[in-house]
Amino acid sequence: MSDVAFLPANRLAGLIRRGKIGCLELLDHYIKRVERFNPALNAIIATDFDRARKDAKAADTETTKGSFRGPLHGVPMTVKDSFNVAGLPTTWGVPVQRGNRVEADALAVQRLRDAGAIIFGKTNIPMWLADCQSFNEIYGRTANPWNLERSPGGSSGGSAVSLAAGLTGLEMGSDIAGSIRNPAAHCGVFGHKPTMGICSPIGHTLNENVAPIDMLVIGPLARSAADLEIGLKAITGLDEIDARGLHVSLPPPRKKRLDEFRVAVLVDDESIPLEQEIYAQQEALADFLRSSGVRVDISARPNFDPSDSHRIYDIVLRATTSARQTDDEFDANLVARNALAPDDDTKWARMLRGMTLSHRDWTALNEARHRIRWKWHEFFQTYDVMLAPMTVTAAFSHDPTPPYERTVSVNGTAQPFMNQIALAGYANFSYLPATVAPIGFTDENLPVGVQIIGAQYDDRTCIGFARLLERHYRKFEPPPGYE
Incomplete structure (x- = not known):
């Protein structure tokens, strides 16, 4: 059984x-x-x-x-x-x-x-x-x-x-x-x-x-x-x-039907370096879709700077979780934030700004967020879904280092570990639905997935596209050794 x-x-x-x-x-x-x-x-x-x-x-x-x-x-x-x-x-x-x-x-x-x-x-x-x-x-x-x-x-x-x-x-x-x-x-x-x-x-x-x-x-x-x-x-x-x-x-x-879809494919995000094997799997999927009659556009993007979206998301995310801090932790983070250089835009600096964000500043960032939401709405008038990488690497080795001190190797170069959440933020930040489906494996036999992002409330479109990929491209495969 x-x-x-x-x-x-x-x-x-x-x-x-x-x-x-x-x-x-x-x-x-x-x-x-x-x-x-x-x-x-x-x-x-x-x-x-x-x-x-x-x-x-x-x-x-x-x-x-x-x-x-x-x-x-x-x-x-x-x-x-x-x-x-x-x-x-x-x-x-x-x-x-x-x-x-x-x-x-x-x-x-x-x-x-x-x-x-x-x-x-x-x-x-x-x-x-x-x-x-x-x-x-x-x-x-x-x-x-x-x-x-x-x-x-x-x-x-x-x-x-x-x-x-x-x-x-x-x-x-x-x-x-x-x-x-x-x-x-x-x-x-x-x-x-x-x-x-x-x-x-x-x-x-x-x-x-x-x-x-x-x-x-x-x-x-x-x-x-x-x-x-x-x-x-x-x-x-x-x-x-x-x-x-x-x-x-x-x-x-x-x-x-698969060939009815209008698909934008974010093969990579120029602001977030991707492991080559992740990039290759995204390209292979785009090639398959083209050969299946799908209208594929690898240059289409919503009309906003992705770097701005990633930056604002990082800050708003940390503001959202800031209530977990004790009073002493908040005071220490406030001192650290006030010591930041104005042009410090590292992941650590974004975290400190988010954890100590004033409601006035949150309101300004929330306005920027909703402007980006409307850009997504305009984008999905032309395209049915956007396909994007889900992670910058395949499964990485266990690492007990705190996340903001941790790095991950991308094509042999150490990158901030928190880049792993940047691509996820496209959907979270703008309240969009997104489905992940398996699309292949790395040379080390580690799974790779694609993120299917849709317009707000188009959850069934995202899942429907995943069902078509499952039928025509790649199904779930169990790992060896668990028979």
Whole structure:
């Protein structure tokens, strides 16, 4: 049954509906795989097998009566640590939150249960979800199944690893700086960052906070693009207050056939150096699309300076996360910021400015952000999607150095590690949807993904294009050794 573990969630649900496999039988199969493979991977860090088995038995009873809760009926799945799951700890990797067991599910978790999913565990993250790796002092380090010495990315690193290694049927992550898309690319799976605001994040929090976080979204990771649409549909919807007067209704995909699409391809970003193998995979995809009759434009860009977008995003991102600072940390950062030279535009300087940003200055940057949003809107009048690299390198070696002190080798030259989030920022900064799909491998057999960016609320267009790539170009491939 090892091949069953790697099936997409929609096919697992189909097997259950047709009586080919039982819900409890499938859950136990995944549990055995977790017990076998997770010790080396450290992807799944909290489990509730007893409740999951109880839920699976109930789902089996419903199945025998011809009753199905929804499209995920009986499908075992895990979710990122940062989602509240009743009876399990929510830590965000913060040591003082060790053992922080919660009593109620996040809204998205409840919606997944309503769709029939059997939730049996939670997956690893970096502390505060604030790294492109997945290490924290509570649970330790998660390894990439393609090479245990490499990082799976982050912050939804445990999510992507669990899917790639066949430990779960579906996953749910979150994304403010590529945290769904980055690990999806590094582990060779699919991931979708939804349009800002269409999926309520209530219960994706510490300390019962209820205010939405600027640019933060929740979304699915999966082994197929079709599963992304199922997962997205399950969690789409507003909270109780907004739902009184508003309803989310996403438009259908703009096109149905690959050769109908108008595609802009950002083969590289001149302001962010790319590893040559990443560049080559983007070029190969562009060549394939041309040969398939797709209208491809590799020179098309939205009408703004990408360097400005990256700079403002870096500052606004750090402003968004600045409330985590203690008073002493804020005071120290303020002193350091005031000592900066006016022309210091390093990643470190941007971080300090963001962490101590005044509301007056934030308002000015927010105006600049919304002007960029309108430039994207104009761009997508001409093009259906933009394809862009997701990461500047394939999966890199584990590195305990703090992110702003860390470097990554790009074509033999040390570059700031935080460049890894720059390309993700295009979508986060402007509230756009973006889907990652696997498109190939490096010479070291490490996965490479492409980012499919669409107009605001064109989530189904992004996922639809990923489905076409999956059908005509590249599918999910499991890493060797996890049969």
